[in-house]
Amino acid sequence: MATLKELVKKPGILSPGHRLCAGCTAPTLVRQVLMAVDTPVVIGNATGCLEVSTTIFPQTAWRCSWIHNAFENAAATASGVEAAYKSLKRQGKIKDEFRFITFGGDGGTYDIGLQSLSGAMERGHHMLYVCYDNGAYMNTGIQRSSATPRGADTTTSPAGEKVPGKPANRKDLTAIMAAHNIPYVAQVSPSHWNDVVTKVKKALDCGGAAFINAIAPCHRGWRYPIEDGIEMARLAVDTCYWPLFEVVNGEWKLTYKPREKKPLVEFLKPQGRFKHLFAPENEHIIKEMQEQVDRNWEALLKRCGEA
Amino acid sequence: MAEKKALTGNEAVALAMKQIEPDVVAAYPITPQTDIVQYFSNYVADGKVKTEFVTVESEHSAMSATVGAAAGGARAMTATSSQGLALMWEVVYIAASSRLPIVMPVVNRALSGPINIHCDHGDTMGARDSGWIQLYSESVQEAYDNLIQAVRIAEHPDLQLPVMVCQDGFITSHGLENAEILDDETVKRFVGEYKPRFSLLNPAKPVTFGALDLQDYYFEHKRSQSEAMKNAGKVILQVAEEFKKLTGREYGYFEKYMLDDAEVAVVALNSTAGTAKMVVDELRQAGSKVGLLKPRVFRPFPAKELAETLRGLKVVAVMDRADSFNAYGGPLFNEIRSAMYDTPGPKILSYIYGLGGRDIGPADVTKVYDDLLEIKKTGRCDSILNYLGVRE
Ligand SMILES: Cc1ncc(C[n+]2csc(CCOP(=O)(O)OP(=O)(O)O)c2C)c(N)n1
Numbered sequence: 231m232a233t234l235k236e237l238v239k240k241p242g243i244l245s246p247g248h249r250l251c252a253g254c255t256a257p258t259l260v261r262q263v264l265m266a267v268d269t270p271v272v273i274g275n276a277t278g279c280l281e282v283s284t285t286i287f288p289q290t291a292w293r294c295s296w297i298h299n300a301f302e303n304a305a306a307t308a309s310g311v312e313a314a315y316k317s318l319k320r321q322g323k324i325k326d327e328f329r330f331i332t333f334g335g336d337g338g339t340y341d342i343g344l345q346s347l348s349g350a351m352e353r354g355h356h357m358l359y360v361c362y363d364n365g366a367y368m369n370t371g372i373q374r375s376s377a378t379p380r381g382a383d384t385t386t387s388p389a390g391e392k393v394p395g396k397p398a399n400r401k402d403l404t405a406i407m408a409a410h411n412i413p414y415v416a417q418v419s420p421s422h423w424n425d426v427v428t429k430v431k432k433a434l435d436c437g438g439a440a441f442i443n444a445i446a447p448c449h450r451g452w453r454y455p456i457e458d459g460i461e462m463a464r465l466a467v468d469t470c471y472w473p474l475f476e477v478v479n480g481e482w483k484l485t486y487k488p489r490e491k492k493p494l495v496e497f498l499k500p501q502g503r504f505k506h507l508f509a510p511e512n513e514h515i516i517k518e519m520q521e522q523v524d525r526n527w528e529a530l531l532k533r534c535g536e537a
Numbered sequence: 538m539a540e541k542k543a544l545t546g547n548e549a550v551a552l553a554m555k556q557i558e559p560d561v562v563a564a565y566p567i568t569p570q571t572d573i574v575q576y577f578s579n580y581v582a583d584g585k586v587k588t589e590f591v592t593v594e595s596e597h598s599a600m601s602a603t604v605g606a607a608a609g610g611a612r613a614m615t616a617t618s619s620q621g622l623a624l625m626w627e628v629v630y631i632a633a634s635s636r637l638p639i640v641m642p643v644v645n646r647a648l649s650g651p652i653n654i655h656c657d658h659g660d661t662m663g664a665r666d667s668g669w670i671q672l673y674s675e676s677v678q679e680a681y682d683n684l685i686q687a688v689r690i691a692e693h694p695d696l697q698l699p700v701m702v703c704q705d706g707f708i709t710s711h712g713l714e715n716a717e718i719l720d721d722e723t724v725k726r727f728v729g730e731y732k733p734r735f736s737l738l739n740p741a742k743p744v745t746f747g748a749l750d751l752q753d754y755y756f757e758h759k760r761s762q763s764e765a766m767k768n769a770g771k772v773i774l775q776v777a778e779e780f781k782k783l784t785g786r787e788y789g790y791f792e793k794y795m796l797d798d799a800e801v802a803v804v805a806l807n808s809t810a811g812t813a814k815m816v817v818d819e820l821r822q823a824g825s826k827v828g829l830l831k832p833r834v835f836r837p838f839p840a841k842e843l844a845e846t847l848r849g850l851k852v853v854a855v856m857d858r859a860d861s862f863n864a865y866g867g868p869l870f871n872e873i874r875s876a877m878y879d880t881p882g883p884k885i886l887s888y889i890y891g892l893g894g895r896d897i898g899p900a901d902v903t904k905v906y907d908d909l910l911e912i913k914k915t916g917r918c919d920s921i922l923n924y925l926g927v928r929e
């Protein structure tokens with residue numbers, strides 16, 4: 231494993247001067263992912279914050295080949311690029327060793343892009359798909375997605391007089407991807423950069439389709455102080471809301487175990503989107519959310535042979 | 538060496554695809570295009586092509602992967618029909634605006650609803666403003682010939698535009714006909730090696746596809762897309778000229794059948810033109826001066842050439858195998874009438890026919906010619922918009 235000092239010396243593939251919000255954790259995560267890349271790379275990008283902010287014509291923040299096609303088809307598009315690579319390489323028309331990484335937000339991955347992602351993973355294209363999960367459709371103004379946690383106040387699941395935020399639980403996309411029986415699946419957080427780089431390296435070298443789900447706090451949607459993005463990501467991990475693990479050829483392994491499992495409220499409290507849950511009539515929701523996290527964590531420990 | 542073979546339209550198109558041997562084919566089967574993908578799968582399984590074949594999970598992904606492959610510098614193809622084309626719609630536009638020279642056979646079929654599997658042109662007419670070149674084919678031979686020419690047209694440096702090659706579902710796609718098939722070498726030489734101008738896979742020159750294009754550039758990019766479409770007419774004719782040298786078969790914007798001295802004429806796309814030719818022969822024997830115009834190129838629309846050709850006629854019926862629901866006339870009718878506006882010319886009528894695979898036989902076409910001859914004689918026309926062969 232390289233040291234952070236060595237890694238930051240690598241010329242960044244995502245340059246400064248992109249137009250994502252100050253304090254957004256998505257570009258931090260993307261940089262961490264790209265630190266693991268040692269070959270030429272083609273980046274695919276679904277429509278969303280990362281895409282619209284980094285390539286406003288005639289400028290681009292990407293120091294590599296990059297393609298955006300539409301909202302829901304980033305994985306299918308990358309399948310095509312990878313197929314072109316295979317074909318041209320076989321014919322001797324390309325000599326370089328390429329890697330393919332696709333980024334999509336949770337909306338473009340959990341919801342509208344799920345079919346295209348599932349197809350690409352099933353076909354086993356040699357590519358890594360990274361979902362940066364900020365828990366809502368942020369680019370269009372914070373609408374709920376199937377990654378939005380229960381209880382969250384969003385513009386399409388507003389906390390109102392009768393309905394206290396999003397009624398349903400989030401979808402467990404990482405497990406769904408693991409069920410595709412692809413060689414590599416993992417969950418990461420930008421608060422644990424070393425873990426991110428290690429996992430991306432494994433994913434890129436797994437020889438087939440790989441999926442990494444990354445939590446990517448958004449201060450606009452989550453409503454916490456701008457500078458606290460990485461802290462939010464860390465709290466998600468330490469409360470076991472967002473555990474770090476990997477599934478290598480079907481084998482589940484926990485890659486980080488918090489020394490002390492913090493209560494979920496520590497993650498919820500600083501976020502404006504959960505404010506209404508702290509009203510007395512809604513406290514039962516927090517309790518139920520905690521129970522859900524506990525159940526998921528126990529199940530994960532079992533799957534990883536740790537309990 | 539060319540060789541005569543009895544083939545269905547789907548077989549012929551799959552065979553042309555094998556001979557073109559694209560770097561990537563990404564496809565999803567849908568009736569009545571299914572055979573194309575199946576035949577192609579066999580070529581892949583038997584090692585007859587070097588193509589990377591991506592069996593996607595939907596047509597939306599088929600077009601998406603084809604766009605990805607073309608952006609990666611590959612010669613890329615897919616094929617579709619009907620609902621498949623409708624599902625691709627969003628990405629069909631992106632392929633054209635990204636200036637990717639994709640070639641796609643489309644086997645024409647009605648759109649839902651109600652669900653129907655048979656031939657009409659509602660699918661490709663629905664995609665007529667997507668920025669793709671559209672070629673239509675009367676027969677198995679033409680579907681085969683158009684597909685080979687399409688590669689050269691799409692990849693021409695002045696164009697870089699995707700091309701749809703249309704043929705009639707079941708009528709042409711499943712009907713067996715004798716067609717002259719070129720040998721593999723000849724096709725390979727004709728289409729040549731593809732040298733993309735930009736590719737995602739050139740590490741020395743990274744490129745960006747699909748950037749966000751705001752108020753300050755979008756319009757210029759769209760404008761340059763129309764300019765490319767304007768150039769397409771010339772290129773289509775150049776490629777046809779070369780193809781004629783190779784095969785003796787002649788292709789232009791449209792085919793004229795007994796048109797030069799005709800007084801009334803029908804305009805019809807794809808296989809119906811074949812039926813109309815037979816009717817024209819019969820009516821000519823009976824002494825009527827009737828003719829036929831069969832468009833081959835619908836996008837770009839050869840407005841000037843069509844107007845010049847049709848101006849001398851007295852009455853023209855434009856037959857559309859698709860409705861546009863404008864309560865006024867079919868899509869081809871609208872374009873032709875508009876093209877004729879500045880020319881003192883014939884009376885032009887719209888006939889909508891054959892939706893959802895409703896049979897169109899010589900008797901129906903004869904009825905149209907009878908109407909036209911009557912209008913020519915009396916000067917009286919009751920209705921511009923007519924529905925042919927439907928229970929009213
Ligand atoms: C088919 C389609 N539907 C809707 C949109 C509008 N749209 C663009 S980005 C976006 C939201 C993206 O959300 P997400 O994937 O979560 O990424 P984020 O913006 O949070 O980074 C939406 C709804 C679109 N571009 N295409």
Ligand code: SF4
Nearest residue numbers: 250251254279448450
């Ligand atoms: S809205 Fe959120 S996800 Fe989008 S750029 Fe701003 S902080 Fe990042």
